Amino acid sequence: MLGLWVQLSPDRASTVAGKVDHLFYFLIAVSVFFAGLIFTLILVFAVKYRRRPGNEIPPATKDNLMLEILWTAIPAGLTVVIFLWGARLFYHIFTPPTGTIKINVVAKQWMWKIQHPEGKMEIDELHLPLGRPVELNLISEDVIHDFFVPAFRVKHDVLPGRYSVEWFKPTKTGKYHFFCSQYCGTGHSRMVGWVYVMTPRDYQRWLTSGQPTDPLAVTGERLFQRVGCAACHGQESNGRGPSLVGLFGQTVHLQNGRTRLADDDYLRESILRPNAELVEGYQPVMPTFKGILSEEQILELLAYMKSLPPKEGEVQP
C-alpha cells in the first residue's frame, strides 16, 4: 500500500504460533478497553469540568467504597483469567511431546553449531521437516545465548554447563529468521540464522546430500573407544567404573548418600567433573575430560550411551 505498508504480525509457522496470537489479541482487546475507558474519562472530565467562571470552586465529592471494591475486583478477576490462560499455554510450549526429532544445538560467541541425529552438521542454519515435532537440545560453550524463532513464537536461553530444551512443530514450509536474543557480547547481532522448513521428502534429500555422515550414536561409540572410556565403563570393563549399559534415565546412588537421575546434565558433569557426584562404591580415580572433549563430542558420547539397550531385569523409573 503505497510503500508505507508495515507488517504487523510475524509469520505463523508452528502449532503454538496461532495459540500465542489468540491470547495476544485477547490482551490487546483488554488493553484497548481499559486504556480507552481511562482516556475517554480523562478527556470528558477535562472538557466538562474545565475551570471557567462559575466553576472556580468545585462541589464536594465523597469517596465511594463500592467503586473502590469494584475497580479492584474486576481487574483482579480478569488477571486470574489471563494468568490461567497464559500458564496453560506456557506449560504446553515448554513440555515436549514424545516422538520428537532431537537436534543438538551448540552456541558459542558468535555462531550456532547444529547437528542432526543422523550426523549431518550445519552452521547458522536449521533445516527441519514439516509437521514433525522437533526438540532442540541447547548448550553454550561460553556465555548465555538464546535461541529465538519469531515465526514459531518460542525462545529459550542457552546456558553454559547445562542443557536446555526447546521444542516446536513447524506447520508451514518456508524460510524463517532465528535470532540470538540474549545479549552475548560484541557480535550478538551477527548471531542470527535461517530456519528452513521443508517437506519431509525434501528434508530426507537434504539429509543425505553432501558428504555421507554416520549417526551421532555411531560416532559416539568410536569416540568411546578412542578416548579410553571403554577401559573402565565398557561392556567388559575392569570394574573400576560403573557400566554405562542402560544407565541413561536410571536413578543412581551417590557416594554422599543422595540419589540422582542419570540424565544428560548428570552424565555431562560426570565426564567433566568426575568427582563432583561420585557413584556409590567407586573410587575417585577418573580423570577429567575438560579441555579434551568438546561440547559436540560430549553430545556424541551421550547419544551413544542413550543408544545402549536398558539393563536386563531392571525397570525404567
Add this chain to the structure above:
Amino acid sequence: MITADAPALPTGAPQLPREHFLNVEYGVKSWLLTTDHKRIALMFLVAVTLFFFLGGAAAALFRLELLTPPGDLVSDHTYNKLFSIHGVTMVWFFLIPSIPAVLGNFLVPMMIGARDLAFPRLNLSSFYLFVIGGLFTLVVMFTGGLDTGWTFYTPYSSMFANTYVIAAVTGIFIAGFSSIFTGLNFIVTIHKMRAPGLTWFRLPLFIWAIYATSVILVLATPVLAITLTLVGVERIFHVGIFDPAIGGDPLLFQHLFWFYSHPAVYIMVLPSMGVVSEVITCFSRKRIFGYHFIAFSSLAIAVIGFLVWGHHMFVSGQSIYAGMVFSMLSFAVAIPSAVKVFNWTATLYRGSVSFETPMLYSLGFIGLFTIGGLTGLFLATLGIDVHVHDTYFVIAHFHYIMVGGAVMGYMSGIHFWWPKMTGRMYPDGWGRLAALIIFIGFNLTFFPQFILGYLGMPRRYHSYPPEFQVLNVMSTAGASILAVGYLLPLVYMLWSLRYGRIAGPNPWRAKGLEWETTSPPPTDNFEKIPTVTEGAYAYPERKETAHG
C-alpha cells in the same frame, strides 16, 4: 485551616523574601559544606540533570545507528558500549535518585513541617557518595566504556567482557550507599519529625509514596551491592560463584540482580505517583479520590514488588512452576497500580480543572503509565512472554513505565515546585509546548517498538534485518523530537532563574505546608513550626445547591 504563624503576606505584586536559603550565604564553600536539605536537593538536581543529558546523548547516537539496518555508523563494540552506558547512567544516576534525592530532599521536611531531615550530615554524605559513584561512571564512560548492558549478566560480565566492569560496578556500589542513606533519612524523618497534628492519614500522598520508596531503597539496595561485589570478586579471583565449569550457576546472578532491580522499577515510579497525586488535586481543586486506597496501594506495591523478580527469567531455564508463581504475583502487583489510575481519574470528576504545565505532565503520566502497565500484563502472561521476552516489546514497555511514567512525573514535579525552589516562574506557554512535544516525541519513539518486538526484533541489536527498518525510522524520528522536548525546559528554566516572574509563596493556590512559607523558603523552612488541623488537599468546596 492550617494555622501557621507565617508573616502576613504582602498584597499586590509578589516580592522575593529578603532572606532565603539561596541568598543567606554565598560562595562555593557555603554550598559544598551545606547541611540544608534544600541546597543539597539543588546540588542533586544539577548532578542528575547532567547524567540525564549524558545518558540521552548515548541514546541519540544509537538511535541514529538504528536508522538503517546494517551497522554502519558506529562499530558493534561501540554500539554495545552506548546502550550499556545509557542504561547505567539513566537507571542509577538519573531515575533512581531523580525524585527522591531532588524533590524528596527538598520537600519531605517542608511537607511535614520540619526544619530539616533527621540527619542533615548523612544527607550531605549521601550527595558525596553519589558524586564519587558518578565519577567512577564518568571515568568508565570516557576512558574505555562498558559493554555488559546495565544488567551485567554473568558469565559475560564475570568472565568474558573485556571492558571496565570492575570500575563500573564500584561506581554503582558506592552510589548505592547514597540511596540507602537517603532512604534511611526519609524513613526516620517521616516517623519522628512530623509537625504537631500531622497524623499519618493527614500526610500528603507524596510522603506516602516517598516512604514506600525509602523502604525499598533500604531493603533492596544492599542486595545489589552484594551482587555486584560478587561479580567483581568472580572477575578478579575466579572463585566460581557464577561459573558452571567449577560448580557455579550463572542463573544465581539473575535471581540476585532482579531481586534488587525489579523493586528498583518501583523506586523509580512510586515517587512519580506521589507527584501526580499532588498535582492532580491542585489543578482540579479537589480532595484526592480514595486517599486511603492510594496510600495503601503504594505500600502494597512496595511489598509485592519484592516477590516478582522471577518474571524476568521465564525463558532462562528457571523451573516452569516457579515461572507460574512469579507470573501470578506479577499480576497481583498490577492491581494496586490500576487502583491508583482509577482514583486519579475519579479525582477529576466534578473538579475545576486547569491545564498548566505540571498538570499536562501529570495527565501525560496517567496516559502513558496506563499503556506501560497494560503492556506489563502481556509480559506477565507466561505464554506471551516466551515470544516477546528480550525483544523491543520489553524495551517499549519499560520505557513507557520509566520515561512515560517516572520521567513525566519528575518533569511534572520539577515544574510544580520550581517556583517554590527558586522563587520564580518559568514561562508557562513554553512549558506547555515542551510537554506537548515530549508527549508526541515519546509516543512516536516507543510505540513502534511494541510492534517491532511482536515481529521478533531482539533488543541490543547493532544491525537488523531490513524488514524492521520502517518502524525503526519512526522510532528514531520520535527520538529527535523527544530531544528537542527535553532541551526546551533546560533553556527556559535557566532563563527563569534570572528573568522569571516572581512567584510569591503559593502561585498555584495549592494546599500543603510547603506552600505556607515564602518562596524560596528560609533556611529553617518555617518561622514557626505549623500546627496541622486537617487532612491533605483541603481545597475549598462549594455548598451543593439543587443544580450545583
